[in-house]
Amino acid sequence: MNAPETVTVKRSRLEYPYVYARRTHIRWGHDITAKIPNSDKPGLDTISMQNPYRHWETNTLGIGRAVCIDGYSVKPKENPYKALGSLRFGFGRLEVIPTKDAPTGEIQNFIIGEAHITGETHLSGNRNLIAGSAFVSDSKLRGGCYIVDEARVESSDIRESEIHDSAHVLNCELDRVLIYDNAKLNNVHANRTRIYTNIEIDASAIPDGRLEVYKPVWDEWLIPGNRCGETTFDQITRRDIARNLHTFEIQDGDVFSYLPHIRACFDPENHRRQVEQCHCLIWLPLILSFSPVALHYLMRVTPKTRVITGRDKNFLKDVRERVRDTSFNNPLSSVSLRDLEAMLEQEYKEYTERVHAGWRMPHYLKMLGVTDNELKRYRGMSSRCELVREDYVHLFQHVTGIRLGDIRLNSTT
Secondary structure (H helix, E strand, C coil): CCCCCEEEEEECCCCCCEEEEEECCCCCCCCEEEEEECCCCCCEEEEEEECCCCCCCEEEEEEECCCEECCCCCCCEEEEHHHHCCEEECCCCCCCCCCCCCCCCCCCCEECCCCEEECCEEECCCCCEECCCCEEECCEECCCCEECCCCEEECCEEECCEECCCCEEECCEEEEEEECCCCEEECEEEEEEEECCCCEEECCCCCCCCEEEECCCCCHHHCCCCCCCCCCCCEEEHHHHHHHHCCEEECCECCHHHHHHCEEECCHHHHCCCCCCCCCCCCHHHHHCCCHHHHHHHHHHCCCCCCCCCCCCCCCHHHHHHHHCCCCCCHHHHCCHHHHHHHHHHHHHHHHHHHHHCCCHHHHHHHHCCCHHHHCCCCCCCCCCEEEHHHHHHHHHHHHCCCCCCCCCCCCC
């Protein structure tokens, strides 16, 4: 990063209870101008610097009065670069930002609220916004980074990504990633990915490299047990399953030999009671396809919960009881989780090779005992390899008894 010897500081005496910042918005797919609360100490230090090698290139940063930056000791007017303390402010790629009719419209980056910066944290490019009670340590933010609320980012390299709520990112590389709620990532390289709810991906124990996560379709309503009203995609398709089958890699190879070193779980609080290294997120495309082995894995790692179906409790009742049975009446119950995952690995690889020809959902459902007459209710499953959200939720909840989203189901009659 091209760092100048000095930076210029303009300490604003105006009260800025809010700042207007250009920020990336991955969910909507375009940038927006956001109105962000500053703090109860609403002033700003405006840091301006000029690239020593490209004199026409400048960058600006607004720092709120309540922000904590270790070693920060700037004063109005000219300061030595080291007065920024833990912060390493630079240039990188500077995007064009539309001019806004707002008092903070010319500032290209912000650290406001009660954010805390520690370690050696590099901030380059523009459209970076750190706010709320966010904590950033020993990380590189390379432009378009939106880190707010109580999010924590440590020892990570991030570009064009949103991290908020109570999400925690440690030792990761992120490019166009959206992470929120209570999601946690450790030693992950994620690209074009949305991770939310309580999803936890921890690959800190793998011997070398990072776990690669690329462009999955993990819409919130497709996470078993999750109550979610929002949705990006209102159907499930063969293409979604195919994308999820190619989500995880390590060093351009498959992930299966590394499973003992990985936790990839969509409900870690509950599943950890049954198994420490849960891999339900890896097996999710098989779970959503109704693989009997994958559904049994889900039942083994999930504590017993109340059966959720809808008004028609008797529809697929026999199938549901067999799926939820983890007693020795079910032959799969005598199989260890390790051997069960070996079966899932083989199934996963076969499905990946053949998914282009069609999904296995009807085949798996018939293996579970669902009849052709019962499948007629779900139009599009066989002909178009897709199901609209309401039909899929109805089918999943009646087969498994596990909630999927927040749709109130009607009777099948």
